[in-house]
Amino acid sequence: MLGSWRRIAAHGLARRERPLTVHHLNQLLLLCSLVLLIAVAAVRISSRSGLPSLLVYLGIGIAMGQDGFGMHFNNAELTQVMGYAALVVILAEGGLGTKWKQIKPALPTASALALLGVAVSVGVTAAGAHYLSGLEWRQALIIGAVVSSTDAAAVFSVLRKVPLPARVTGVLEAESGFNDAPVVILVVAFSTAGPIEHWYTLLGKILLELAIGAAIGLAVGWLGSWGLRHVALPASGLYPIAVMAIAVMAYAGGSLAHGSGFLAVYLASMTLGNAKLPHWPATRGFAEGLGWIAQIGMFVLLGLLVTPHELADDVLPALVIGMVLTMVARPLSVVTSLVPFRLPWQEQTLMSWAGLRGAVPIILATIPMVNGVAGSRRIFNIVFVLVVVYTLIQGPTLPWLARKLRLGEGPEAADLGIESAPLERLRGHLLSVTIPEGSRMHGVEINELRLPAGAAVTLVVREGKSFVPLPTTVLRRGDELLVVATDQVRDAAERRLRAVGQGGKLAGWLGTTGNGAPGR
Numbered sequence: 457m458l459g460s461w462r463r464i465a466a467h468g469l470a471r472r473e474r475p476l477t478v479h480h481l482n483q484l485l486l487l488c489s490l491v492l493l494i495a496v497a498a499v500r501i502s503s504r505s506g507l508p509s510l511l512v513y514l515g516i517g518i519a520m521g522q523d524g525f526g527m528h529f530n531n532a533e534l535t536q537v538m539g540y541a542a543l544v545v546i547l548a549e550g551g552l553g554t555k556w557k558q559i560k561p562a563l564p565t566a567s568a569l570a571l572l573g574v575a576v577s578v579g580v581t582a583a584g585a586h587y588l589s590g591l592e593w594r595q596a597l598i599i600g601a602v603v604s605s606t607d608a609a610a611v612f613s614v615l616r617k618v619p620l621p622a623r624v625t626g627v628l629e630a631e632s633g634f635n636d637a638p639v640v641i642l643v644v645a646f647s648t649a650g651p652i653e654h655w656y657t658l659l660g661k662i663l664l665e666l667a668i669g670a671a672i673g674l675a676v677g678w679l680g681s682w683g684l685r686h687v688a689l690p691a692s693g694l695y696p697i698a699v700m701a702i703a704v705m706a707y708a709g710g711s712l713a714h715g716s717g718f719l720a721v722y723l724a725s726m727t728l729g730n731a732k733l734p735h736w737p738a739t740r741g742f743a744e745g746l747g748w749i750a751q752i753g754m755f756v757l758l759g760l761l762v763t764p765h766e767l768a769d770d771v772l773p774a775l776v777i778g779m780v781l782t783m784v785a786r787p788l789s790v791v792t793s794l795v796p797f798r799l800p801w802q803e804q805t806l807m808s809w810a811g812l813r814g815a816v817p818i819i820l821a822t823i824p825m826v827n828g829v830a831g832s833r834r835i836f837n838i839v840f841v842l843v844v845v846y847t848l849i850q851g852p853t854l855p856w857l858a859r860k861l862r863l864g865e866g867p868e869a870a871d872l873g874i875e876s877a878p879l880e881r882l883r884g885h886l887l888s889v890t891i892p893e894g895s896r897m898h899g900v901e902i903n904e905l906r907l908p909a910g911a912a913v914t915l916v917v918r919e920g921k922s923f924v925p926l927p928t929t930v931l932r933r934g935d936e937l938l939v940v941a942t943d944q945v946r947d948a949a950e951r952r953l954r955a956v957g958q959g960g961k962l963a964g965w966l967g968t969t970g971n972g973a974p975g976r
Contacts, residue, residue, distance in 0.1 A: 491752070491756060495512070495513055495752040495756070496748075498516070499512075499748075510751070510755050510814050513752055513755030513756055513759065514756075514758060516756050516759060517755060517756040517757060517759015517760045517762075518759040518760075518762060518764060519759075520756070521760045521762070521764075522763055523764045532761065532825040532826050533822075533826050534757075535758065535761050535822050536819065536822040538753065538754065538757055539815065539818075539819035539822065541750075542751065542815075543718065543750075543754075543816060544717070544721050545700075545749075545750035546747055546750050546751060547707075547718060547721050547722045547725065548700060548703035548704070548707075548722075548724075549743045549744060549746065549747035549750075550629065550632075550633060550722070551724070551725025551726040552725045552728060552729035552739070552740060552743050553729060553740065553743075553744075554629055554726045554730075555730065558623075558625060558626035558629075559629065559630050559726070562627040562629075562630050564797070565793075565799075568793040569627070569635065569789070569790065569807075570630075570631050570635035570637075572789075572792060572793045573635075574604050574605070574638050574639060574642075574789070576789040576792050577600070577604040577786060577789040578604045580600075580785035580789075581600035581603060581604060581780055581781050581785045582596040582597045582600030582601075584776070584780030584784070585599050585600060585773075585777045588777075589773040591773070591831075592830075592831070594646060594652070594830075595829075595831050595834075595835055597646045597652070598646045598647060599838060600785075601639055601642040601643045601646055602639070602817045602839055603777070603778075603781055603817050603842060604635075604639055604781075604785070604789075605636055605639035605813075605816050605817060605820065606628075606632045606635060606811045606812055607632065607814030607815060607816045607817070620806070621803070623803070624806060624807065628810055632812075633719075633722040633726075634722070636718040637662070637665060637666055637669060637716035637719045638662045638666070640716075640718065640820065641658070641661055642658065643823050644823060645658055646824075647824040647829050649827070649828075664715075665715050665716045666719055667715070668710065668716070669710040669715035669716030669717060669720040669723075670715075670719055670720070670723055671715075672706060672710040672713060672715055673706045673720035673721065673722065673723030676702060676705060676706040676709060676720070676724045677702070677723060677724035677726070678727055680699070680702035680724070680727075680728060681727060681731030684699070684728075684731075684733050685732075685733060685734070688734075692734075692738060693738070695734055695735045695739055696735075696738055696741075696742030696743065699728055699733065699739050699743070700746065703721050703725045703728065706720040706723075707724075732947065732950070734885075754815050754819070755815055758818050761836075762840050766833075767840070767841055770838045771841055773838050774837075774838045774841035774842040775845065777838065777842060778842040778845060778846045782809075782811070782850070787808040790807050790808045790811075791804060794807075802861040802862070802863055803863065805857075806854075806857060806858060806861055809854060810850075812847065812850055812851060812854075814843065814847065817839050817842075817843055818836075818839055818843055820839075822836065824836075884940055884941060884942045884943060884946075885940070885942075886940055887937075887939040887941060887949065887953070888937075888938060888939075889938075889939060889953055890936050891932070891933055891934060891935045891936075891937070891957070892933070893933055895933065895957045896956070896957060896958060896959060896960035896963075897953075897957045897960070898931065898933045899930060899960075900931050900956060900960065901928055901929065901930055901931070901961075902926065902929045902931070903928065904961040907939070907941075907953075908948045908949055910942040910944060910945040910949075911939060911941035911949035911952075912939065913925055913938070916935055916937055916938075917935065917936040918935050919934070
């Protein structure tokens, strides 16, 4: 089987000697399913050992490649295209899970890091690569731009497991979603034949593309969320498909309009994620599954592209450039960008160390390979080694650093999982509320929920049995409630349920409102 796929990978689909058959399809499906199962098992291993899962996926690709099972793959163009597609899905999944209440106050800070911070990081890293590793200026600038982008997948996966203050999490998530756009523009500009454009020309291009991408992303996200809230689809499984299709459409529309497609898909997804769409838990689960598939496929493909025995000469330059990036360029970019915001030094220290790299820099390193830049293979190898080594160092140590800086937050009341199904003909909504462990709704009576007029708990499912509750029925952990609410009070009912879940029966009097803001 491997022999057949070595031949297909070597020649490519466009240049294959024999047409693909159903037999080839069977082999491909078997191979892909095995890779996915191994990758899923690897997530469990990596979570127990603390080893970042991206390194495990890269290892799978390397094991399948030339120095492993011997599968020959050197198609940088295909890798770039598939990497872009995977990054769109990853940004969409990250945007859907980003809470507006966290990211709104972080927008100015994240924008400064994504623009001024990237510029400082590119300049300092490129200077280190030129003077310390002897690279030519064009190669040094490409590497500086490539590694200055924090990776959305790495940041999202790590930060959601670390109990950080909301401001820090919001800044880092927004930065990772925003800085791909300017970095892609810089890498493409530095990889183009001919003289490099003046800095003010590049700045104008970056600002224009960001503006176009932001406008299209917000417009598509708002229109899509409006449509999904007002049109009842015939099956709940169609909502996740529609949401992801809208997100991908934002990327395509932004790119075709010569804007930043990456910023467009992130903003559109964030708009959809905060619109309280029907069947939201199912949509989040679907998006998360697609995100995992995208990460696995992207990392495995990148592992296939690299040739380990060619990396020996590039290990030392990669270590030197990575040291400049993590110890000088990233901290300097954070301090310079955050001067107007006067953040505590502990938060700035954590942000300096949390500039995680992942697959995005490796994908961007294929751009000079596709454009035929001199020394592009060496650029790819240096970036590959740098990402692997410093991800192995930074990822596992980030929770430890957060604890040392005393930035970890205490345990909070678990949030409720509320799923909404539109009742179009009745002009109402059916809310499915699950009471999780840690929720302060445990022990609250039905009448103590104090739902707004027009909303009522109609059914309780407890230990597999359902019953119509009385006003004095005491709720327990694990209960599932079915709440019917009219259009007018749907949002108020959800806010009240979340408030009780966080603050108990005295929510509202004690300052808990269910929307992340203090009560009045």
